[in-house]
Amino acid sequence: MVPYIFLGLGAVSLGMFLFKRDKKSSIVAIALKALTSLFFLLTALFSLYENIGNNPMDNSKLLALIFMILGLIFGMVGDILLDFKIYFKTLNMRFLCLENDYDILMITGMSSFGIGHIFYILALMVYTPIEWIYLIFSTLGATLFMSFIFIISIKVMKMDFRKFFIPSILYGILLASFVFLSIFKISFSYTKANLFILIGSILFIVSDLILSITYFSKKEDYEKKGFMNPESRFMIIMNHITYYAAQFLIAIAILFL
Numbered sequence: 001m002v003p004y005i006f007l008g009l010g011a012v013s014l015g016m017f018l019f020k021r022d023k024k025s026s027i028v029a030i031a032l033k034a035l036t037s038l039f040f041l042l043t044a045l046f047s048l049y050e051n052i053g054n055n056p057m058d059n060s061k062l063l064a065l066i067f068m069i070l071g072l073i074f075g076m077v078g079d080i081l082l083d084f085k086i087y088f089k090t091l092n093m094r095f096l097c098l099e100n101d102y103d104i105l106m107i108t109g110m111s112s113f114g115i116g117h118i119f120y121i122l123a124l125m126v127y128t129p130i131e132w133i134y135l136i137f138s139t140l141g142a143t144l145f146m147s148f149i150f151i152i153s154i155k156v157m158k159m160d161f162r163k164f165f166i167p168s169i170l171y172g173i174l175l176a177s178f179v180f181l182s183i184f185k186i187s188f189s190y191t192k193a194n195l196f197i198l199i200g201s202i203l204f205i206v207s208d209l210i211l212s213i214t215y216f217s218k219k220e221d222y223e224k225k226g227f228m229n230p231e232s233r234f235m236i237i238m239n240h241i242t243y244y245a246a247q248f249l250i251a252i253a254i255l256f257l
Helices: 002-020 027-054 059-090 104-126 132-156 162-188 192-216 219-223 233-253
Strands: none
Touching (some): 002 027, 059 233, 104 132, 104 162, 104 192, 192 233
16 A cells, blocks of 8 residues: 555655756755655555565565665656756756766766666566566667667657767667566566566656657757757656656555555
């Protein structure tokens, strides 16, 4: 029961965050985002507590649950770093912004999310282990899928990834590998937990595709009016709804593993 309470509080907090968040962000918006992230972490921790209390726990299962918690923690860190990046950009702190050669918060935020997805993948590998060959298949499938995505992004949408081209490819392969591995996992064992993880992994990709449009679109796109502007409230809302839906699904999946 307690995990669902925190899930509900997270939904309320997300609504408040989306009400306050615009393309410039603010300290209030960042605080609400951090609170929403805290709620998915609390959902996961109490799901872990109830799972341990209600089910026998072997070492591989406990390790998988710990990996999932760590993935959520790194996701929370990435959340906060990227919103601070947007906020500091409005204050003309250029050493933290995309326009310059360093962009500390972008690099650390992306790295944090990448580490989080490594933990999610490890969790799938150690819980009811599947052959490592499926991780290789997942990585190959992810590489082909992301190659297609980047061809469309660059050749058709004319997106400019600048110095983040290679990091974006590597991060995208991690995201897609998580999806492919989740597909293998549910094909071997159809459970509620595996279903939640699969849907969550897909929503991660959707969220980050929207975020890529926000960050890397060609300059003239930012002059568009309406929801097609990469920094429009529609893009902001869809990016965060899909992202937080993914994190809360993974958090609640811990209850059923």
